[in-house]
């Protein structure tokens with residue numbers, strides 16, 4: 476399994492990166508991206524610290540570990556700059572925390588994220604049809620999340636993505652160890668969003684293609 480959106484205690488996750496990665500390995504993961512919440516105040520610190528451990532964990536736990544970040548609540552006008560800065564600090568996967576029905580994320584965040592060159596727009600529950608078209612054009616993956624609360628937007632995202640042909644990705648947005656993928660959770664989330672196991676396989680393939688593109692495998 477591939478999960479490209481998780482949090483450690485470098486932001487609001489419960490676990491130190493080594494424990495999260497070890498537990499992911501035990502849960503059957505092949506690849507995990509560590510994408511802590513970042514804005515301009517902390518991204519140099521967070522991304523560089525995460526990068527210190529990715530190679531060692533990959534080597535000894537035999538799981539691909541990707542340093543990334545989730546640009547969170549950055550004003551829409553500054554998202555593009557934040558994404559560039561995150562990449563300059565070494566983030567290989569850049570997620571943007573999208574407009575969701577359960578949080579007051581600034582209006583315009585989804586659109587600014589899609590135009591910013593980020594890789595994944597996380598839980599964009601309020602996304603418009605126009606922005607789904609733009610995501611398709613700009614090759615930004617739209618996230619179906621297993622996270623409680625944010626997952627209320629999944630059905631809307633899935634319906635528009637299917638209609639327009641935009642690409643989806645499923646991530647856990649793990650904050651606590653029990654948030655990691657398991658079969659039951661995936662099944663429930665697919666059902667809620669009117670998606671099938673075939674769609675799940677396609678979403679995993681979309682994640683795989685993104686990683687391949689990033690690392691030039």
Ligand SMILES: [Zn+2]
Pocket residue numbers: 545571572573597598648
């Ligand atoms: Zn988020």
Ligand SMILES: [Zn+2]
Pocket residue numbers: 480481482545597648
């Ligand atoms: Zn998150």
